Amino acid sequence: MPSSFSGGVFSDSLNGGRAGADIQLLPSGIAATCPDGEAFVIPYHGCDVEMGGYNGKMVFCRNADRSLTFFCDDRKFASALSLAALGTLDEQLNVQRKRQRGESRRSFVYSIAFLVSMLVLIVAGYFGIRAGANAAVLTLPTSVDVQIGETAMESMDLGGPQINDEVVVDALQSIVDRLAPAAAVEGMQFRVHVVDSPMVNAFALPGGNMVVYTGLIESAESPEQVAGVLAHEMSHATLRHGLQRIGQSLGIWAGLTLLIGDASGLMGAGADLFQAASINSYSRDHENEADLEGVRMLHAVAIDPAAMAKFFEILEEKHGDLPGIFSWISTHPDHASRIANIRASVGRLPPQDYRTLEIDWAEVKSHAHDHKQKPAQDL
Amino acid sequence: MQTEIRDRPSFANIRVLLAPGDEIIAEADAMASMSSSIEMKTQWSGGFVKGVLKRLFGGESMFVNTFSTATGGELVLTQPFPGDIQCIELKGNTMFLQPGAFIACEPGVKLGLGWAGFRMLIAREGLFRLKVSGTGRIWFGAYGGIFQREIDSEYIVDSGHLVAYEPTVSIRIALAGGIFSSFFSGEGLVTRVNGPGRIYMQSRSFDGLAAWTNSHLY
Numbered sequence: 309m310p311s312s313f314s315g316g317v318f319s320d321s322l323n324g325g326r327a328g329a330d331i332q333l334l335p336s337g338i339a340a341t342c343p344d345g346e347a348f349v350i351p352y353h354g355c356d357v358e359m360g361g362y363n364g365k366m367v368f369c370r371n372a373d374r375s376l377t378f379f380c381d382d383r384k385f386a387s388a389l390s391l392a393a394l395g396t397l398d399e400q401l402n403v404q405r406k407r408q409r410g411e412s413r414r415s416f417v418y419s420i421a422f423l424v425s426m427l428v429l430i431v432a433g434y435f436g437i438r439a440g441a442n443a444a445v446l447t448l449p450t451s452v453d454v455q456i457g458e459t460a461m462e463s464m465d466l467g468g469p470q471i472n473d474e475v476v477v478d479a480l481q482s483i484v485d486r487l488a489p490a491a492a493v494e495g496m497q498f499r500v501h502v503v504d505s506p507m508v509n510a511f512a513l514p515g516g517n518m519v520v521y522t523g524l525i526e527s528a529e530s531p532e533q534v535a536g537v538l539a540h541e542m543s544h545a546t547l548r549h550g551l552q553r554i555g556q557s558l559g560i561w562a563g564l565t566l567l568i569g570d571a572s573g574l575m576g577a578g579a580d581l582f583q584a585a586s587i588n589s590y591s592r593d594h595e596n597e598a599d600l601e602g603v604r605m606l607h608a609v610a611i612d613p614a615a616m617a618k619f620f621e622i623l624e625e626k627h628g629d630l631p632g633i634f635s636w637i638s639t640h641p642d643h644a645s646r647i648a649n650i651r652a653s654v655g656r657l658p659p660q661d662y663r664t665l666e667i668d669w670a671e672v673k674s675h676a677h678d679h680k681q682k683p684a685q686d687l
Numbered sequence: 688m689q690t691e692i693r694d695r696p697s698f699a700n701i702r703v704l705l706a707p708g709d710e711i712i713a714e715a716d717a718m719a720s721m722s723s724s725i726e727m728k729t730q731w732s733g734g735f736v737k738g739v740l741k742r743l744f745g746g747e748s749m750f751v752n753t754f755s756t757a758t759g760g761e762l763v764l765t766q767p768f769p770g771d772i773q774c775i776e777l778k779g780n781t782m783f784l785q786p787g788a789f790i791a792c793e794p795g796v797k798l799g800l801g802w803a804g805f806r807m808l809i810a811r812e813g814l815f816r817l818k819v820s821g822t823g824r825i826w827f828g829a830y831g832g833i834f835q836r837e838i839d840s841e842y843i844v845d846s847g848h849l850v851a852y853e854p855t856v857s858i859r860i861a862l863a864g865g866i867f868s869s870f871f872s873g874e875g876l877v878t879r880v881n882g883p884g885r886i887y888m889q890s891r892s893f894d895g896l897a898a899w900t901n902s903h904l905y
Contacts (some may be wrong), residue, residue, distance in 0.1 A: 316780045316855070318883055325837070326853070326885075328779020328820070343779040343822055360881065362783065362854045368883070377883060378856050 309388045315340070315380030318350055331380050333392035338369050340378050348376055352393040359386075359404040364411055367404075441555035445548060450493060450515070453551055457515030461501075466519060468505035475675040477502050479667045480520060483535045484542065486665070490608035492546040492601065500538070502676075508623060512541035514550035525676040528619060531665040536616025539602035547601060549594040599646060603653045612662040617650040688793070690824070696771035696832040701763040701791065705754065713764050713791040715750040722760030728753045740800050740815075751798070764791050766828035773833045773851075773887060774826050781820040784827050784851045793823030827851055831891030838882035846876050847892035853884035 315331040317340045328350075328667040329340035337351035358371040367389065386405070390398055471477070480500040488498055498516040506523040513519075518541050520534075528534045544550065599616070608614035624643055688709040691702045700719060703711055717727070729750050731737070739749055754762050766772065775782065777796060783803075792798070799818040819825050829850045836842060838856070852858075859879045880886055 315711060322778075324776065324778070324781055326778075328777070328822075360855070360857045362852075364857060366855060368855070381854065440688070447712075 309391055309394065310384060311388060312389070313380045313382045313385050315378060315382070315385075315675050317342060318377040318379070319348060319543060320375060322346065329378070331378055331385070333388055335392070338378055338389070338392075341659075348378070350376060350378060352396055355393075355397060355403060357389070357397050357400040359408045364408050435652055445551045445555035448623040450496060450548075452514075453545070453548060454497075456551065456554070457513035457517045457545075460513050461517045466503045467507060468507060468521070470505045471502050471504050471522070471624035473502070473675045476522075476525065476672055477674045478524075479531065479669075480534065480538065481530060482667065483538055483665060484518070486609050486611070487535065487539055487542055487605050490605040491542060494547075496546060498542055498545070510537050510541055512544045512550070514548065514554075516542075516545050518542070518545075522676040527623060528669075528673075529622065530615060531669050531672070532612055533619035533622070535604065535611050535665065536619050539605045539611075539613075540598045540616065541646065543598040543601035543605065544594065547594070547597055549598065552594070553591070556585065596602075596646065596649065599650050600653055603650060603657070607654075607657050607660055609615035610660055610663045611665065613650070613654050613657070617647050617654065620647045620650070689692060690774065690792075690826075691827075692772050692774060696795050697769050699770065699772040699828070700763055700765040701772060701826055703754075703791075704759075705756045705762060706759055707757055708755075710753055710794050711762070711764075711791055712753050712796075714789055715752055717764045717766065717790050718752065718754070719763040719765045721754065721762040722756070724758045724760040725754050725756045725762055728755070729734060737800065753794075764826070766790055768828075768830050768893075769834040770828055770830040770889065770891070771824070772826055772828045773835075774824055775851075777819065777821055777822045779820075779822055781818060781854050782851055783854060784817040784819060785849060786815065786817065786828040788829065788850050789817050789819070790826045790828050792819065792825040795821050795823035796825050797821040815857045827887075829887070829889035830893055830896070831872055831889050833887055833889060835887045837885050839878060841849065841879055841881050842886070844878045844880060844886070844888055845892070846878055847894045848888045848890075849878055849880070850889045851887040852880065853886075855882070856884035856886060857881045 311333045313333075314330045316326060316330055317329045318326050322351065327342040327344070327346075329342050332339045332341070334349075337349050338355065339347060339349045341347045350371045354372045356372070356374070358368045358370070360366060360368060361379065361381060363381065365383070366379055367385050369378045369389070370376065380418065386401055390401055419492050454525065473657045477500065484498045484500055488496075491498070496516045498518065501517065502525075503519055505521045507521045508523040508527050510518065510520040510524050518538065520538070524537065528537075594631055602616060603613040606616065620643055624647075688706060688713065689704040692699050693702055696699055705725060707710065718727070721727075729752050731750060760847050772790060783801065787800070797820050799820065800815050801818040803814055803816040827850065833850065846860075849858075857880065859881070860876055862876060
């Protein structure tokens with residue numbers, strides 16, 4: 309067992325009150341020698357022993373009037389001190405060891421409890437915020453959706469110029485107008501914006517603005533297939549999925565802010581989230597909801613909803629390998645199961661006398677392909 | 688070697704007058720200006736592995752610069768953020784510094800990295816702490832002013848304000864008050880330190896600055 313250890317001294321007689329020291333366990337007591345040669349001794353019989361320090365295991369030896377303190381964090385020091393003091397300090401050492409073990413156990417239990425609590429809090433908070441945000445958002449008037457959608461529409465990069473070819477725009481608007489009476493929300497104004505871009509894509513903004521890319525029009529074999537896409541996108545607007553996403557994002561941000569204690573940046577951060585959340589892809593649940601609602605709308609206005617599933621299949625077949633930003637279907641994951649769900653939903657519908665859309669689709673596609681770019685107009 | 692801490696406390700910097708044969712070791716990028724007679728040698732901070740560990744976990748640079756001169760000269764060292772600088776002299780004892788606090792030391796001081804534990808992470812003080820030991824002066828910096836306390840019983844420091852402390856000091860993380868007041872007083876978790884030993888604290892915290900800045904961004 310070593311009798312010399314590296315440690316330190318607290319003493320008012322030292323310049324600065326402390327110094328590192330070489331601690332030696334002598335037969336008469338504990339001796340400490342500082343780098344400048346100054347030496348101190350605490351006899352064993354007048355020594356108070358405590359444990360603590362940064363790791364809880366540092367041993368402190370104090371003289372009777374506590375004017376002199378030695379400390380050492382060598383793991384073997386306590387045992388060596390016990391041997392050198394011939395057991396006279398064992399009672400104190402055992403009390404301190406027991407206290408230190410108790411604190412370690414408490415600390416371990418508290419740490420585990422803290423981690424588990426944080427985990428539970430995060431999980432419960434996430435789902436609680438989702439549910440709460442959804443409920444709160446749905447109580448807002450639809451005018452809020454309209455304002456957000458208009459703001460996002462004005463400020464976002466659509467990825468190409470808007471076109472005003474009447475053949476194309478009027479054809480799509482006529483489909484939307486036929487679908488509108490079946491919308492779940494009354495009074496929402498649906499407006500179609502056509503953007504010249506090879507992207508096979510379409511999206512809806514809160515409030516009823518919808519953007520359809522010419523690439524998608526050219527991919528569709530019939531107006532009913534585009535009606536399926538438009539019904540799906542209108543459903544996102546009527547089911548207020550965009551606002552729900554914003555609400556959830558803000559709600560999660562608010563929860564995090566509550567935890568970290570700064571609530572003042574909340575509204576500012578929300579301004580950015582409005583736009584980002586509006587154009588981000590929807591969750592899988594929202595996509596499934598929009599599919600089913602779209603099928604309901606198509607059926608209600610006597611447009612064959614099977615065309616929606618058919619268009620999914622065409623896109624998967626023709627454009628399945630396109631990156632997500634170029635393909636509408638690629639931004640909607642697990643489309644095989646979605647196609648199956650749509651077909652199952654269609655199968656459950658009561659009989660309906662479906663009417664074809666009176667649109668010369670070949671001409672629309674031709675215009676979408678060959679149109680001349682003109683300044684954008686309000687639709 | 689003569690040194691002087693100037694422009695305290697807001698924009699403190701260290702003016703070092705090196706005599707021939709003197710050396711001072713400084714954190715990389717700490718040098719603000721120096722005489723042309725001073726030579727600078729860059730080396731790994733404690734070797735490659737320790738240097739990388741200090742960079743990753745200690746908030747310090749992988750490298751340290753050693754400044755020396757054959758004829759004498761002046762050197763000015765500083766820190767990247769506004770605040771005070773403190774000089775302490777080690778006499779074979781050890782100090783723990785929070786990540787990013789170290790600025791410079793004399794050659795007799797050894798720089799190491801110590802595990803601080805998850806409780807220090809929860810207290811926003813970092814998983815690791817810089818351990819300085821040996822003999823000689825060290826300079827460390829803080830955001831805002833630096834004040835010290837000699838403690839022999841429990842003392843409470845808000846998280847993010849502890850800059851340096853002796854290894855004899857024990858640290859516990861605890862709620863500032865009850866559950867309600869801890870969450871809504873803005874204090875949250877605090878550090879309960881217990882002596883004997885000396886602690887150094889900064890009058891401002893980076894978390895406070897970040898929160899304040901964030902609230903004024905929009």
